[in-house]
Amino acid sequence: MTDVRGVIFDLDGTLVDSRLDFDAMRLEMGLPQGMPILEGLEQTPAGPQRDRMVAIMRAHELRGADEAILFSGVTQFLAQIRDLGIPSAVLTRNSREAAERTLGRWNLTFSQVVTREDAPPKPDPAGPIMIARKWGIPVTQIVMVGDYLFDIEAGRRAGMRSVLFAPQEIPDYAHLADIVLKDFRDAATLLNVQSARSP
Missing domain, CATH: 3.40.50.1000 (HAD superfamily/HAD-like)
Structure with missing residues (x-):
């Protein structure tokens, strides 16, 4: 170049x-295997289920930040x-x-x-x-x-x-x-x- x-x-x-386990994150969030996480979250209507998914994603991301x-x-x-x-x-x-x-x-x-x-x-x-x-x-x-x-x-x-x-x-x-x-x-x-x- x-x-x-x-x-x-x-x-x-x-x-x-960061040792993020995206498969484990998807499983915990209830997303299909292989689905991009942000796109799966975007398709989830606002409400308790989406709030739960956001909390799960945040916990994984912050753990990844601490272990990176x-x-x-x-x-x-x-x-x-x-x-x-x-x-x-x-x-x-x-x-x-x-x-x-x-x-x-x-x-x-x-x-x-x-x-x-x-x-x-x-x-x-x-x-x-x-x-x-x-x-x-x-x-x-x-x-x-x-x-x-x-x-x-x-x-x-x-x-x-x-x-x-x-x-x-x-x-x-x-x-x-x-x-x-x-x-x-x-x-x-x-x-x-x-x-x-x-x-």
Whole structure:
């Protein structure tokens, strides 16, 4: 990759391993296996059942925030792009409460943190586009980094290049990403990051 002037990261499963068990969350919330949780919640009418589901999701997310562990190389890569003047942001389907708890626990700072309270959740491209506009950087010069299909789709639909973080098995949708990253210690080389500052 060339001309990378901004990097947007997913949070859970990308920067940190929050050990969230989405299957257990779905089962506890009464959602069908494989259904995206936020979409399943959106289809549930307001009332006691929905309130119960929201409480279950919040409990899982906050537990994940408290147990989150940074992936190897994340701190070093964030420092590299910061030193090069390349802005970074987080775009997560998580709540702001859980996202800020996770980031605060590891003392991670970003120019923007966009959660599901701020923009329609991925794979909707509104979040990435919002970040690009605030930076004033063309979408073609921003990279979206994430571990799941929705991250790749959101980036592609926004006109950005995408990086799939896959530290273990390579999923069947990996071909949709521009690059597959297995270890953040290789990120600077794979993304060919260079100074964003004017000469």
